[in-house]
Amino acid sequence: MTKRGEEIQRQVLAVLRQSSTPLSAYDLLDHLWDSHPKIAAPTVYRALAALTGRGSIHRLESLNAYMACQCGSHPHDSILSICGDCGSVGEQVSPDVLEILSGLAQASGFTPDRHVIEVHGVCGICTGGAGAA
Amino acid sequence: MTKRGEEIQRQVLAVLRQSSTPLSAYDLLDHLWDSHPKIAAPTVYRALAALTGRGSIHRLESLNAYMACQCGSHPHDSILSICGDCGSVGEQVSPDVLEILSGLAQASGFTPDRHVIEVHGVCGICTGGAGAA
């Protein structure tokens, strides 16, 4: 996985970092075609899998899209707040929340492994700036 | 003429209630074909939209699947714990967690509207009974 794969991954990560909103796998595919003419879907999905596995990017389950990690990279789950107006996504890290959720689950015998926490709403900019109050 | 839509919705709900795991829209479509030969995808999606809107069922964003509400029906968001082993899903209601999540989001100016909380892991039965050691 040394040569080509890493280059694709770097490019995917770069595109996601430059985007103000999450991008779908096929959005990324379009971008890649600028520099790599014949990339196909599985190539992008492989890069996305590697990057998510490493924590460099996060998948938005409720959007079927991907975003760069805003903390750079981290091993834990985070809380994503998705603006339904402008599409921007904020990332929060809160061990406390994960702790509480894990506790809740464990109370019913469940052993948590991964937390998906996505909050839909309207971001501060859209609330204050343009949206109706 | 009773509305056809309501009948489909009742059947979808019944199938979901009898299932021990979430079902995809196309799984449901298969079931419906037993009694309604020519149902098409949009019909199922309309029924699912009506049922989710009413809170009778929940969509699992990280699974692209649907489950019956285990509380019968409610207006608030719930916490779903998904067993990666047997596929069963547990539902917890915790206003406190929603409160905390909303607080977190609001601290950065975000106005929450809907919470997606899905915990992946292994359920008590699979942990204790047969699954892992």
Added chain:
DNA sequence: AAATGCAATGTTATAACGTAACAAGTACTG
């Protein structure tokens, strides 16, 4: 170096999920 074997990558095809757009039916109104 040539042969071997394995893992990464490329390629094709198709599966799975979801919706737009319009046609047809139904129920009410005047």
Added chain:
DNA sequence: CAGTACTTGTTACGTTATAACATTGCATTT
């Protein structure tokens, strides 16, 4: 009945994701 508004059916397509297999690159052995 004709007109209207709404619901349901149907077709077709768009989007998201993966299975399966071919090919390439590179290290290890001989």
